[in-house]
Amino acid sequence: MVLSKSFGYALRGILYVALLKDEGRNVSIDEIASRLSVPRHFLGKIMKAMVKAGILSSVRGQQGGFFINERTLGTSIGAIILLTEGKNYFSTCLLSLRQCNADNPCPMHNRVQEFRNGLQNIYGQTTIGDLLKEDKPGFINSITTGVK
Amino acid sequence: MVLSKSFGYALRGILYVALLKDEGRNVSIDEIASRLSVPRHFLGKIMKAMVKAGILSSVRGQQGGFFINERTLGTSIGAIILLTEGKNYFSTCLLSLRQCNADNPCPMHNRVQEFRNGLQNIYGQTTIGDLLKEDKPGFINSITTGVK
DNA sequence: TAGTAAAAGGACATTTATGTCTTTTTAAGG
DNA sequence: CCTTAAAAAGACATAAATGTCCTTTTACTA
Numbered sequence: 001m002v003l004s005k006s007f008g009y010a011l012r013g014i015l016y017v018a019l020l021k022d023e024g025r026n027v028s029i030d031e032i033a034s035r036l037s038v039p040r041h042f043l044g045k046i047m048k049a050m051v052k053a054g055i056l057s058s059v060r061g062q063q064g065g066f067f068i069n070e071r072t073l074g075t076s077i078g079a080i081i082l083l084t085e086g087k088n089y090f091s092t093c094l095l096s097l098r099q100c101n102a103d104n105p106c107p108m109h110n111r112v113q114e115f116r117n118g119l120q121n122i123y124g125q126t127t128i129g130d131l132l133k134e135d136k137p138g139f140i141n142s143i144t145t146g147v148k
Numbered sequence: 149m150v151l152s153k154s155f156g157y158a159l160r161g162i163l164y165v166a167l168l169k170d171e172g173r174n175v176s177i178d179e180i181a182s183r184l185s186v187p188r189h190f191l192g193k194i195m196k197a198m199v200k201a202g203i204l205s206s207v208r209g210q211q212g213g214f215f216i217n218e219r220t221l222g223t224s225i226g227a228i229i230l231l232t233e234g235k236n237y238f239s240t241c242l243l244s245l246r247q248c249n250a251d252n253p254c255p256m257h258n259r260v261q262e263f264r265n266g267l268q269n270i271y272g273q274t275t276i277g278d279l280l281k282e283d284k285p286g287f288i289n290s291i292t293t294g295v296k
Numbered sequence: 297t298a299g300t301a302a303a304a305g306g307a308c309a310t311t312t313a314t315g316t317c318t319t320t321t322t323a324a325g326g
Numbered sequence: 327c328c329t330t331a332a333a334a335a336g337a338c339a340t341a342a343a344t345g346t347c348c349t350t351t352t353a354c355t356a
Contacts, residue, residue, distance in 0.1 A: 002150065002237065005344070008244030015255070028302065039345050048304065061353025064302040077256070089150060096156030097290065106290055107163070107279045108225070111270050118263040131255045142245060142254050153314070176332065187315050196334065209323025212332040 007084040009038050010046045011077065012143045014056055017066045018073065018128050026058070026065030035144050046084070053083055073129035081123060090120045155232040157186050158194045159225065160291045162204055165214045166221065166276050167287070174206070174213030183292050194232070201231055221277035229271060238268045 016036060017027050029047060033040035047066060050056040057069040081089055093100035093109070100106040102113075164184060165175050177195060181188035195214060198204040205217040229237055241248030241257070248254040250261075 002240055003242055003244075005244055008242070011243055026302090030302090041347075042345050044303075045305090051303090058303060059353075060301090060303045060351070062301045063354060064352080066303090085150075092150060094151055094156070095160055095291065096153055104290075107282055107287065108159075108274075111274055112267060115263045115266040115270065118266070119260060122259050122263065126256075126259055134255055142248075142252075143243065174332085178332090189317075190315050192333075193335095199333090206333060207323075208321070208331090208333045210329095210331045211324060212322080214333090 003081070004084055006046055007081060009036070009043050010050060010080050010084050012036050012038070013043055013047055013066075014050060014072065014075070014080070014128060015131060015143050017056065018068050018132055021068050026063060026067050028065040032066070037144070049083060050080075053079075055079065073127060073132070075128050076124050077126050077128075077131075078120065078123040090116060151229065152232055154194055155229060157184070157191050158198060158228050158232050160184050160186070161191055161195055161214075162198060162220065162223070162228070162276060163279060163291050165204065166216050166280055169216050174211060174215050176213040180214070185292070197231060198228075201227075203227065221275060221280070223276050224272050225274050225276075225279075226268065226271040238264060 013032055013036065016032050020027055029040060029044045032038070032047070033043050036043070047056065047058070051058045051066070054069075055071050055075040056066060057072075058064065058066045091101075093106050094112065095106045095108060097106045100109055102109075105113075161180055161184065164180050168175055177188060177192050180186070180195070181191045184191070195204065195206070199206045199214070202217075203219050203223040204214060205220075206212065206214045239249070241254050242260060243254045243256055245254045248257050250257075253261075
């Protein structure tokens with residue numbers, strides 16, 4: 001697959017929390033999971049990972065939940081990919097070869113590198129805050145209708 | 149971006165057979181699997197799928213094995229991706245949203261579409277024959293050293 | 297300070313991708 | 327024919343990703 005389901009859940013989850021940033025409340029995992037139609041406990045683990053990575057915050061207890069912190073809006077999509085897909089996402093060889101890089105390219109390497117780099121740059125430059133700025137009327141809807 | 153192991157096996161398998169096209173013999177699954185260091189039976193299924201799709205040929209029995217046919221060299225990498233990843237590989241939404249296309253784009257869609265299209269075009273235009281033309285001394289080696 | 301609501305944590309279950317083994321079919325060669 | 331070597335087919339096994347459930351910790355509230 002292009003990106004894992006975990007990535008989609010993570011991005012939609014953090015976006016949902018960020019979208020509600022002016023409501024002055026913490027957002028519970030129950031609310032997020034039900035609005036995004038995503039498995040509650042699985043999402044919980046992913047949100048927890050983002051909290052652990054410091055790009056989102058949470059508090060336990062009554063009135064607890066998730067909320068953005070000083071890093072959230074500046075977090076790049078690439079950082080979330082790193083979290084869910086691991087550090088080799090943009091460098092794994094397309095032919096599953098051991099050694100494949102600019103010095104020792106596989107038969108596909110040079111042909112696609114330009115576009116892989118382009119994608120990586122876009123992902124690295126685009127932040128949660130950037131996506132929020134696109135907040136058109138349909139934006140919330142566009143993240144709440146998940147696939148399957 | 150990031151393709152399955154099955155795709156890597158398929159491409160390396162068909163390339164290996166194509167590379168030996170002038171030897172005037174059929175190439176057995178045992179030879180391919182051992183040269184590519186790929187699971188024999190798993191590779192067998194993938195090769196069979198390519199035969200079924202008509203982009204490669206095979207004969208059973210003694211002296212049997214795989215060999216290229218009139219379509220092999222003109223087969224695009226994209227066609228093999230279609231076989232191993234399914235028809236939605238280039239159109240699945242990056243946020244795992246149900247509806248995401250040019251008319252109804254998700255927050256990421258427009259930002260990455262240029263590069264996704266670029267990749268898709270490269271994959272669609274590049275054929276097995278094109279890769280063969282790169283047959284430098286290290287080419288066979290470059291497909292035989294698989295990862296993990 | 298007891299009750300409650302929330303995240304965190306961990307064990308278990310299911311599904312999908314990957315990998316292995318055995319049997320069947322088929323063709324060539326003696 | 328009979329043996330042999332090969333792909334094809336299908337059953338089974340393992341690993342990784344995804345999903346569910348239960349318990350623990352923590353903070354608010356009454």
